Amino acid sequence: MTTLRATDWKQLQNGSDIRGVALEGMAGEPVNLTPEVATTLGKAFVTWLGQTLARSPETLTVAIGRDSRLSGPALMQAVAAGMTALGTRVYDFAMASTPAMFMSTVTPGFDCDGAIMLTASHLPFNRNGLKFFTAQGGLSKPDISRILALAADHDFAIASEPGSLQSHDFISVYAQQLVQGIRQGVNHPHHYDRPLQGLKIVVDAGNGAGGFYATQVLQPLGADTTGSQFLEPDGQFPNHVPNPEHATAMAAIRQAVLAQQADLGIIFDTDVDRAAAVDAQGRELNRNLLIALIAAIVLTEHPGSTVVTDSITSDGLTQFIEQDLQGVHHRFRRGYKNVISEAMRLNEAGQACWLAMETSGHGALKENYFLDDGAYLVSKLLVELARAKLAGNTLGDRIATLKEPAESREFRLAIAAADFASYGTAVIEELQAFAAAQADWEVVPKNYEGVRITCRSPQEDGWFLLRLSLHDPVLPLNIESNVSGGCDRIRQRLLTFFAGFDRLELTPLQG
Structure with missing residues (x-):
């Protein structure tokens, strides 16, 4: 029996996921996600799932998969042991992707009652975590809290006969779904089965779980994948951080595209729920550019519909979506779950929304269960590439008419206050009042997070957003300008304001 206290279980919660330290090796980071803890979490999940579906754990089927992390095999075995101890049938998918795990709950022939992915996305090698799914999608924050409460209580009904553990190659099933979707989307008049014939496409999997996309999706479709790199799973992540937002990672795929004279480069994060691309000219298609490109595709298919994004997207993207594409841009909050949930809410309210996308690379489409799926997202790009x-x-x-800013910067101001949320909120409120008193600054209406200010001076010509981090004692500050030196001018004016707050670490802003 585990000896973790209830408070220790709560510390494993990271929003709508569970994350912890699974391996030693980093100073000041003691291991708290052990195989014993993982076994208890397996029991807690099937207990929660049984309560939710009004069924006993013995009648449930749950799939489990993992990314390339070193701790993955041991933790996966432990989670499975917890579930089978309660009589649940468990499908072992071995190496998989987060989107594939969800798809196992809606794929005929599997129709799993639930699924678990062992991953910690792009975090360091010593971390790991669990993402949970049902056919309704990823679990919510309250669901995770309930599972952790069940783990803390440790009151489980052990089955008289353990459930079975069966191995399945589901990633091949999932890959075939993508292959068929691309074939149907392109509908090539001469090469229906190989619509990517004549295209060179380079994949960078960052030594995560995404290598299958090159071998099981692109190659059967006729693409030349010469030059693809880091496809081999390696939980040490020896080449670069598997993160499409990271400059080193994007530089790696860009270099590969140019060296191979490829038509497109694709890069995934560790568990393939995020992606970015590089075009034939070496232009990085991530953040605002990737949203613009996917929006252009989606708004052609669904004219006049709404695109939901996070709060730090550019003014140029809004203009592109609303003026050039004749759609609606609904700029919401940071956090991919927030963006997706808002898109679903709008649809329920009668406002058509087919795309929810965050600048981090999380992108979800209504046609695909509003699942943030990096492989599905780039498959949409490939259909468009082949058609083009x-x-x-x-x-x-x-996206030829998309106006990009001249400069874009982000600063993270740490808060050294015990109640950092209250302190940060007070700073935001005072900044809003300060900005409203400036002749050339204007508070942006319909802002759902922090305070966003338009800077109308020709010397600044941009905007900034100050918000409270979702999880950390930090105030992220994003600044964009359409003129050279504009970000620095805005930064200097803000530095004067922030100087009045002695609990803020202003060093990043002073450089």
Whole structure:
């Protein structure tokens, strides 16, 4: 029996996921996600699932998969042992992706009652975690709290006969779904089965779980994947951080695209729920550019519909979506679950929304269960790439009118206060009052997070957003400007304001 206190269990919660330290090796980070803890979490999940579905754990089928992390095999075995101890049938998918685990709950022939992915996304090698799914999607924050409460109580009904553990190659099933979707989407008049024939596409999996996309999706479709890199799973992540937001990672795929003279480069994060791309000219298609490109595709399919994004997207993206594409841009909050939930809420309220996307690379489409799936997202790009080639166009033509800022910077101001949330909220409120008193600054209406200010001076010509971090004692500050030196001018004015707050670490802003 585990000896963790209830408060220790709560510390494993990271929003709608569970995350912890699974391996030693980092100073000041004691291991708290042990195999024993994982076994208890397996029991807690099937107990919660049984209560939710009004069924006993013995009648449930749950799939489990993992990414390339070193702690994955041991933790996966432990979670499975916890579930089978309560009589649940468990499917072992071995190496998988987070989106594939969800798809196991809606794929005929599997129709799993629940699924678990062992991953900690792009975090360091010593971390790991659990993401949970049912056919309704990923679990919510209250669901995770309930599972952790069940783990803390440790009151489980052990089955008289353990459940079975069966191995399945589900990633091949999932890959075939993507293959069929691309074939149908392109509908090539001469090469239906191989619609990517004649295209060179480079994949960078960052030594995570995404290598299958090159071998099981692109190659069967006829693409030349020469030059693809870091496809081999390696939980040490020896080449670069598997994160499409990271500059080193994007530089790696960009270099590969240019060296191979490829038509497109694709990069995934560790568990393939995020992605980015690089076009034939070496332009990085991430953040605002990737949202713009996917929005252009989606708004062609669903004219006039709404695109939900997080709070730090650019003014140029809003103009592109609303003026050039004749859609609606609903700029919401940071956090991919927030963005997806808002899109679903809008649809329920009667406002058509087919795309929810965060600048981090999380992108979810209504046509795909609002699942943030990096592989599905780039598959949409590949359909568009193949169609563009047939028409004598390029992928970049779709976003030719997108206005990009001249400069963009982010600063993270640490809060040294016990009640950091209250302190940060007070700073935001005072900044809003300060900005409202400036002749050339204007508080942006319909802002759902922090305070966003438009800077109308020709010397600044941009905007900034100050918000409270979702999890950390930090005030992230994003600044964009359409003129050279504009970010620095805005920064200097803000530095004067922030100087009045002695609990803020202003060093990042002073450089």
